[in-house]
Amino acid sequence: MKKIVIVGGGIAGMGIANTLADKLKGKAEITVVNKEDFYFAGPSRPLILTGEQNYHRIIRGYENVGVKGIKLVVGNVYKVDPDNRKVYVSESTFGNKDSVLDYDYLVLTPGIVFDGSKITGYEKYWWKNTTVYDPGRVNVLKERLWSQNEGTVIVYAPKAPYRCAPAPTETTLLSHTILTHRGVRQKFNIIHIDANDKTQPPFIMDLVKQTYDKSGIQLVTNQEITEIGEDYVVTSSGEKYKYTILAMLEPNRAPKFIDEAGLGKGYVDIRSPQDLRHPKYDDVLSAGDAAKLPFPKNQEIAFESAMFAANKILEMEGVSEKVSVQYAFVGWAYMGNLEGKLETLSLQFQMDLTTQPPKPTKDPQLKRDYTLQKDRWEQAYLEKLFGYKAI
Numbered sequence: 592m593k594k595i596v597i598v599g600g601g602i603a604g605m606g607i608a609n610t611l612a613d614k615l616k617g618k619a620e621i622t623v624v625n626k627e628d629f630y631f632a633g634p635s636r637p638l639i640l641t642g643e644q645n646y647h648r649i650i651r652g653y654e655n656v657g658v659k660g661i662k663l664v665v666g667n668v669y670k671v672d673p674d675n676r677k678v679y680v681s682e683s684t685f686g687n688k689d690s691v692l693d694y695d696y697l698v699l700t701p702g703i704v705f706d707g708s709k710i711t712g713y714e715k716y717w718w719k720n721t722t723v724y725d726p727g728r729v730n731v732l733k734e735r736l737w738s739q740n741e742g743t744v745i746v747y748a749p750k751a752p753y754r755c756a757p758a759p760t761e762t763t764l765l766s767h768t769i770l771t772h773r774g775v776r777q778k779f780n781i782i783h784i785d786a787n788d789k790t791q792p793p794f795i796m797d798l799v800k801q802t803y804d805k806s807g808i809q810l811v812t813n814q815e816i817t818e819i820g821e822d823y824v825v826t827s828s829g830e831k832y833k834y835t836i837l838a839m840l841e842p843n844r845a846p847k848f849i850d851e852a853g854l855g856k857g858y859v860d861i862r863s864p865q866d867l868r869h870p871k872y873d874d875v876l877s878a879g880d881a882a883k884l885p886f887p888k889n890q891e892i893a894f895e896s897a898m899f900a901a902n903k904i905l906e907m908e909g910v911s912e913k914v915s916v917q918y919a920f921v922g923w924a925y926m927g928n929l930e931g932k933l934e935t936l937s938l939q940f941q942m943d944l945t946t947q948p949p950k951p952t953k954d955p956q957l958k959r960d961y962t963l964q965k966d967r968w969e970q971a972y973l974e975k976l977f978g979y980k981a982i
């Protein structure tokens with residue numbers, strides 16, 4: 592029986608685990624290692640700010656995938672040894688002891704980590720920073736937006752690629768919505784500082800800029816934040832901006848154990864978007880945000896790359912049946928509600944990555960229905976991957 596170890600039980604990891612559990616029924620032992628005993632979905636996290644999303648709808652436990660024979664090990668993977676086919680996992684509250692797992696195939700899908708270590712002052716003033724990117728900090732950001740009565744909100748996007756291209760724009764416009772709703776917007780400046788020459792994804796920037804202009808939001812592009820202090824940030828041009836609320840996304844990278852194992856600097860090296868094996872090891876594959884893909888880091892790409900990785904394992908195992916997949920996605924960016932109603936409107940965009948150059952399209956009309964559509968899309972993924980609906 593082949594042993595398949597998948598590091599990271601998120602969108603890509605669970606996509607591969609479910610697919611292989613179906614196609615290799617009884618012929619492989621599939622183990623997912625995840626550092627928590629639950630998964631917290633990303634796309635609608637920003638709506639926690641306005642109260643339009645609740646934690647219980649976007650958190651899933653793993654128990655229902657156990658029914659399919661998928662094994663779960665809860666613990667942090669801190670080392671992999673591809674020459675000796677070993678994965679090192681720390682102890683967890685789930686009852687797992689420190690352990691070393693052997694594998695025939697290793698799939699690396701741990702997503703990304705936030706790395707502010709190159710920003711001066713980050714170590715001292717980390718607590719001033721919030722983002723919509725993780726469960727604790729989004730809640731702190733919510734509390735700050737709903738309790739402060741005057742000041743400056745600074746939202747920051749680092750150099751692309753980073754996870755979820757529009758999330759900094761979403762944070763900016765949802766901050767505007769909340770402050771307008773509370774009747775204190777006139778007492779706040781809102782500034783979006785972007786390290787890129789355009790807000791991301793670039794092909795929606797025209798509509799983002801129009802909406803920012805209507806809302807009195809200042810946009811600063813091509814500026815990296817190089818320093819944070821207790822109430823200010825400094826950018827690469829030496830400009831200083833004062834803040835009272837800071838929502839700074841740190842530069843992203845894959846977890847350190849990947850670099851330490853010689854599997855890639857920044858992200859995991861792969862042969863191509865269709866062949867996600869590591870260039871040096873036939874038995875090490877990667878997918879999702881951790882893989883060095885030439886595409887935006889989002890849920891659809893994570894899932895599609897996972898299907899390509901699953902197909903490669905099936906091919907290596909001599910299974911002729913494949914999953915049908917191609918690189919293309921539909922996305923929705925939350926654009927807030929300029930009147931301050933807690934009913935977010937969204938922009939819909941699409942990107943077909945099968946053509947060269949890739950073909951982006953968008954609907955210039957912001958719609959409430961797109962917000963609801965994004966929710967249905969996210970819920971459908973969670974049900975498919977974790978085996979149950981939120982009540």
Ligand SMILES: Cc1cc2nc3c(=O)[nH]c(=O)nc-3n(C[C@H](O)[C@H](O)[C@H](O)COP(=O)(O)OP(=O)(O)OC[C@H]3O[C@@H](n4cnc5c(N)ncnc54)[C@H](O)[C@@H]3O)c2cc1C
Nearest residue numbers: 599601602603626633634668701702755879880889890893
């Ligand atoms: C705020 C936010 C908004 C987003 N909005 C959108 C959107 O609108 N549209 C869209 O398509 N995508 C969006 N995304 C992006 C999308 O969620 C990610 O691209 C997708 O989840 C990537 O899948 P993944 O499997 O690579 O990583 P993840 O889904 O993050 O899964 C990685 C898993 O690995 C685990 N893990 C990490 N390190 C270790 C370790 N060392 N040991 C063990 N386990 C580990 C993690 O706990 C996690 O469960 C958003 C993300 C966020 C955070």
